Amino acid sequence: MVVLEAMHLKKHYGTASNLIKALDGVNLTVKRGEFVAIEGTSGSGKSTLLNLIGGLDVPTEGAVVINGCELSKLSDDHLTVFRRTNIGFIFQDYNLIPTLNVYENVILPVELDHGKIDEDYLISILEMLDLHVKQTKLINQLSGGQQQRVAIARALATKPAIILADEPTGNLDSKTSSTVLELLRLSNQRYKQTLIMITHNPDIAKLADRIIRIEDGKIV
Ligand SMILES: Nc1ncnc2c1ncn2[C@@H]1O[C@H](COP(=O)(O)OP(=O)(O)O)[C@@H](O)[C@H]1O
Ligand SMILES: [Mg+2]
Numbered sequence: 001m002v003v004l005e006a007m008h009l010k011k012h013y014g015t016a017s018n019l020i021k022a023l024d025g026v027n028l029t030v031k032r033g034e035f036v037a038i039e040g041t042s043g044s045g046k047s048t049l050l051n052l053i054g055g056l057d058v059p060t061e062g063a064v065v066i067n068g069c070e071l072s073k074l075s076d077d078h079l080t081v082f083r084r085t086n087i088g089f090i091f092q093d094y095n096l097i098p099t100l101n102v103y104e105n106v107i108l109p110v111e112l113d114h115g116k117i118d119e120d121y122l123i124s125i126l127e128m129l130d131l132h133v134k135q136t137k138l139i140n141q142l143s144g145g146q147q148q149r150v151a152i153a154r155a156l157a158t159k160p161a162i163i164l165a166d167e168p169t170g171n172l173d174s175k176t177s178s179t180v181l182e183l184l185r186l187s188n189q190r191y192k193q194t195l196i197m198i199t200h201n202p203d204i205a206k207l208a209d210r211i212i213r214i215e216d217g218k219i220v
Helices: 047-051 076-086 101-110 119-128 145-156 174-190 204-206
Strands: 001-013 021-030 036-040 062-065 089-090 162-166 193-197 212-213
Touching: 001 047, 001 193, 021 047, 021 174, 036 204, 047 062, 047 162, 047 193, 047 204, 076 089, 089 145, 101 119, 101 145, 101 204, 119 145, 119 174, 145 162, 145 174, 162 174, 174 204
Parallel strands: 036 193, 036 212, 089 162, 162 193
Antiparallel strands: 001 021, 001 062
């Protein structure tokens, strides 16, 4: 079953004399439960692709269809809710809320949709990410690696159909990195979640069902 379809995606910046083709005609079909790793050098268009797939950015051309729903057809409000209920994002720069503590950050996407919080599930995530004892800490009391793990817990909290991760282990030491990866893989298998992950780490990419490589805005 196809969960995601990107059709002829383009994202161009600038004007004719100085045109940047961040993404230049990408086609991608991803099945439910698939783990896809995205590789490519810096500036090749990886983050642009992830942002378009997740509806955080609008393509210059082309379309993204998730669970049969074409993102461009949704109003802004519907898109926000659709994103929150279907997609878990793990950003490079975390995007956590500094005035909330760890627990509050993690449950925020569930609360925003008035969902029921699965406490047992949440505790198991926090324990696996070694955040259990940090639940009441504010974000600025945490190290970069700890913040990264909070971002991961938050992305998993809603049990989304698709997880989009932009170098989720980039700031973690190798031990935490394998724990995080194990958790994402477990979640991917247990909930048949689709996992699309940008990574520079060949060991991580090896675990994926499929590796796609981007160069100059194109899949090669
Ligand atoms: N908002 C923007 N305005 C202009 N150029 C951009 C913008 N965002 C990204 N780019 C350019 O698009 C290309 C791809 O960027 P990006 O997707 O962030 O690459 P990657 O994540 O692979 O490092 C780069 O050349 C980058 O400079
Ligand atoms: Mg990037």
